[in-house]
Amino acid sequence: xxQTAFRVHGTVQGVGFRDFTQKRAVEYGLKGWVKNTTCGxxxxxxxxxxxxxxxxxxxxxxxxxxxxxxxxxxxxxxSEEGEDHFAVRRTxxxxxxxxx
Numbered sequence: 288x289x290q291t292a293f294r295v296h297g298t299v300q301g302v303g304f305r306d307f308t309q310k311r312a313v314e315y316g317l318k319g320w321v322k323n324t325t326c327g328x329x330x331x332x333x334x335x336x337x338x339x340x341x342x343x344x345x346x347x348x349x350x351x352x353x354x355x356x357x358x359x360x361x362x363x364x365x366s367e368e369g370e371d372h373f374a375v376r377r378t379x380x381x382x383x384x385x386x387x
Contacts, residue, residue, distance in 0.1 A: 289337055290319075290364040294330040294383040295347060297357035304329050305375045307351040315339045318370035323378040330383050334370055 295304070300323050308321040312333060317340070321331035333343060350356045360383070 288334055290334045292332050292362045292364055294328055294360045296328055298355040299329045302353035303351045304354050309373050309375050311343055311346045312373040315343050318373055320374045320376050322376035324381040326381055
């Protein structure tokens with residue numbers, strides 16, 4: 288099981304990106320979370336096997352119909368357990384840098 292932090296740049300707020308992300312994660316059986324950040328991005332953490340994570344990030348790179356994804360940053364957090372579902376969290380400051 289791999290855990291990856293991600294941050295999505297572009298037109299990703301106000302277009303259903305968090306719900307899209309959660310729907311895809313649930314379809315793929317992934318665990319983790321997604322949220323809007325106060326700096327206008329979407330970020331989260333996702334856990335799953337390598338093949339499934341590749342499919343998930345292919346979808347995230349496109350996003351929902353009204354989104355315009357410019358860049359997806361990813362950071363491997365190693366192998367970790369702990370999440371039991373995929374949640375949409377409240378908007379807050381970015382924690383992506385702290386995830387190093």
